[in-house]
Amino acid sequence: MFKLSFARHARPAVAGLILTWLLASVLAGAQQPRREHGDIFRLQLDDPAEALELVWIEAMGLWVGRHEVTNGQYRRYNLTHMPAPYYENNVHGRRQPAVRVSWIDADNYAAWLNRNFADQIPAGFAFRLPSEREWTDFAICGRAKRYPWGDRWPPPDDWNYRGEEGLGLLYRLFEKGGNIRGHDDGFIVAAPVEESGRNAWGLYGVGGNVWEWCRDWFDDEQRYRSLRGAGWNNYEEPFLRVNHRGRARPEQKNAMVGFRLVLAPSGQPAAAAGNVD
Ligand SMILES: [Ca+2]
Numbered sequence: 001m002f003k004l005s006f007a008r009h010a011r012p013a014v015a016g017l018i019l020t021w022l023l024a025s026v027l028a029g030a031q032q033p034r035r036e037h038g039d040i041f042r043l044q045l046d047d048p049a050e051a052l053e054l055v056w057i058e059a060m061g062l063w064v065g066r067h068e069v070t071n072g073q074y075r076r077y078n079l080t081h082m083p084a085p086y087y088e089n090n091v092h093g094r095r096q097p098a099v100r101v102s103w104i105d106a107d108n109y110a111a112w113l114n115r116n117f118a119d120q121i122p123a124g125f126a127f128r129l130p131s132e133r134e135w136t137d138f139a140i141c142g143r144a145k146r147y148p149w150g151d152r153w154p155p156p157d158d159w160n161y162r163g164e165e166g167l168g169l170l171y172r173l174f175e176k177g178g179n180i181r182g183h184d185d186g187f188i189v190a191a192p193v194e195e196s197g198r199n200a201w202g203l204y205g206v207g208g209n210v211w212e213w214c215r216d217w218f219d220d221e222q223r224y225r226s227l228r229g230a231g232w233n234n235y236e237e238p239f240l241r242v243n244h245r246g247r248a249r250p251e252q253k254n255a256m257v258g259f260r261l262v263l264a265p266s267g268q269p270a271a272a273a274g275n276v277d
Contacts, residue, residue, distance in 0.1 A: 038202060040066070041263065043113065043120055045076045052113075054263050055202050057138060063263040064130070064138045067097075067193035067204045068212065069109070074098035077112050078105075086189050086255040087174065095192035097210045097258035103129075103225040103250040106213045106259040113261075126266035129215040129259060132245070135228045139207065139242050141200040148199060148207025148229065148242050154183040155240065159197035160208045161185065162235040180235045189255070190232050208232065210258035211246055218247035225249070231256035 037058035042051045050072045054063035072094035075081045083092050083100035091099050101109075110127040121127070130138070139148045149159055157163075163183030185191065185208075196209040206212075211227040218224035227246030230239045233256050238244060248257065 041122075043117055045073065045117065047076060050076055052261070054261075057201060059142060060134065060137055062134075062265065063125075064134075064201075064203055065260040065262065066202065068210055068258045068260050069098050069106075070095055070193055071098045074101065074109060077109050083255065089189040091189050091255050093190075093192065095194070096190045097193055097205070099190060099210055099255050099258050100253040101258065102253050103213045103248070105253075109259075110261055121263070124265055124267065125263050127261050127263050129213055130262045132214045132216045132226050132228060134262060134264075135206075135212065135214050136242065138201060138203055139199070139229070143200075145242060147240055149197065153237065154180050155208070156197075157183060157185050158195070159185065160187050160191045160195075160205070160232045161230065161240065162233050166233075178235055187232065190258075205229075206260075207240065207242070208234075211254075211256055213257065213259040218245065223249065227257060 035056045035058070037056060039056040041054045041056065041063050043054075044051050050070070052069070052073055053066040055066050056062075057064050071081060071083065071092055075094075081092075081098065081101075083098075085091060090096075106129060110129065113127045114121065145151050147153075147155065149155055154163075155161055161180055161183065163180045163185055165184045165186055166179055166188050185196070187195075190209055191205075193209065194204055196205040197207055198204050199206050207229050209232055210229075211231045212229050214226040214228055216226045218226045224247035227248055228244075230244065230246070234240060239246075248254065
């Protein structure tokens with residue numbers, strides 16, 4: 001009798017548990033739709049015209065900024081952001097990358113996004129600067145190569161470095177050094193972010209346009225933060241290699257330096273820097 005009685009009461013309980021589990025699974029699925037490589041996430045900020053776009057990179061398990069953060073997007077945070085021209089060339093354009101922002105500024109910008117747009121950010125994720133290891137991963141797109149665009153020299157014309165376009169009067173008067181022969185991207189300074197260097201994962205300007213702050217310290221003494229990717233004023237072949245590491249003090253600002261953000265699982269530390277060579 002005991003056995004029968006137990007069975008009679010247990011069945012509805014088990015059925016209820018299964019139903020609850022199924023409902024929970026369906027709801028969880030609705031909250032976190034399946035992501036596929038290349039899916040775009042848009043953070044509307046407080047002005048949809050300045051939405052930040054990020055690309056889901058399945059192999060890395062995080063979103064990577066489709067572009068360098070723009071002056072327009074940065075101005076939603078700092079209304080007075082107006083980077084001074086480089087000689088006579090403007091670098092404050094709405095779709096040009098945010099420049100003359102320090103590592104500290106970029107880190108604060110990510111924190112501002114996390115604080116103010118939590119309702120738009122997928123649960124368990126947060127904005128931050130990429131580690132150098134992550135930067136390298138999304139620069140090479142799963143295939144070892146010498147430069148962010150591939151193995152051949154010179155860079156394709158739609159990757160923004162200092163080519164033959166940069167030979168105006170003021171350059172000749174003030175700039176030392178050379179340029180990339182046979183390369184003309186059409187931009188003397190930073191290009192609009194969507195007009196420079198699209199890679200195989202649909203990310204723009206990962207090489208060139210502006211140097212990008214990374215999260216890591218450059219040195220064990222923690223004096224410098226790491227920069228990757230070179231910028232519009234670079235023509236030196238070693239600087240353009242995918243494994244080249246630049247550096248600057250965290251408070252430094254420069255017309256050739258900007259940043260890109262990742263939207264990554266917030267509970268995990270960034271992938272360690274490691275040896276990028
Ligand atoms: Ca760049």
